[in-house]
Amino acid sequence: MKEVxxxxxxxxxxxxxxxxxxxxxxxxxxxxxxxxxxxYSIYGFVRLADEIVDSFHDYDKILLLSKFKRDCFEAIEEGISLNPVLNAFQEVVNKYQIEKELIALFLQSMEMDLRQETYTPEKYDQYILGSAQVVGLMCLQVFTEGDKNQYEKLKNSAMNLGSAFQKVNFLRDVNADYYNLNRTYFPNVKLSEFSNTEKKIDRRRDRKRV
Incomplete structure (x- = not known):
């Protein structure tokens, strides 16, 4: 039985x-x-994609992520996947009518992690939209259970919360990202000079959006 x-x-x-x-x-x-x-099913999907770009250094990450992306959308269309994580995710996507655009934006941000990006303010915002804000919106579609009015009412708050969580992660992982993965997300900032002043500037940019 498929239920098992x-x-x-x-x-x-x-x-x-x-x-x-x-x-x-x-x-x-x-x-x-x-x-x-x-x-849990949304997090499992997000975590697995993140592992591909952050951890599988001895493998062809571009190929793995491309296959993961293809398998993801096939699972959503077919209502099943032999990958248990994608099988659980597609069930949530189909039940709660999570927009495919949100999934595509998330995977686009994961693809950005495979390139040596120089993050301008615009690319920084693009990355946060895809890597965090849309994940908040996926969860919001579950929380609101199809109530479109409630979803629209809470949409901006969910996106801002996702952005805040992601920036905390950036700060937490700043050394590991830079020294292990050769990545830095903050635009126009030299890591060696990254002080409380730059952190406050970044927080002020967020407050202007609220």
Whole structure:
């Protein structure tokens, strides 16, 4: 029965969330029980894509991400995938009518991580939109359960929250990103001179958008 495989797929995404993010796993427990698993499934998808670009250094990352992207959209269309993470994700996408554009924007940001980008303010905003803000919107579509009015009302708040989480991650991982992955996201900032002043400037840019 496919139900057995679907349950296994959900369990895989739940395990990935708990293994990779203790804080996020803890936060999920504050949600209503009926929407916990869909959020686990979204996180499992996001985490797996992120692992491809951040961790699989001895493999062809471009090929792996391209295949992951193709398999993702095929899973959504067909309603099944032999990849348990994608199988769990497609179920959430189809049940809550998550827009494919959000998924495409997320994967586009993952593709940016495969290139040696020099982040201008515009590219910085583009990356945050795809890597974090749209993930907030995916979760919001689960939270609002098809209520379009409620979704539109909360959309900007969800995007701003996603942006804030991502910038905290940037600051937390700034050394690892720069020295291990040769990446720096903050535009017009030299890492050696990255001080509290630059951090405050970045926070002021966020407040102007609210």
């Amino acid at each position: 495989f679907d349950n296994l797929s959900a369990a895989c995404s739940r395990m990935i969330t708990k293994r990779y993010s203790t804080s996020f796993s803890l936060g999920i427990y504050f949600l209503n029980e009926k929407i916990r698993q869909p959020v």
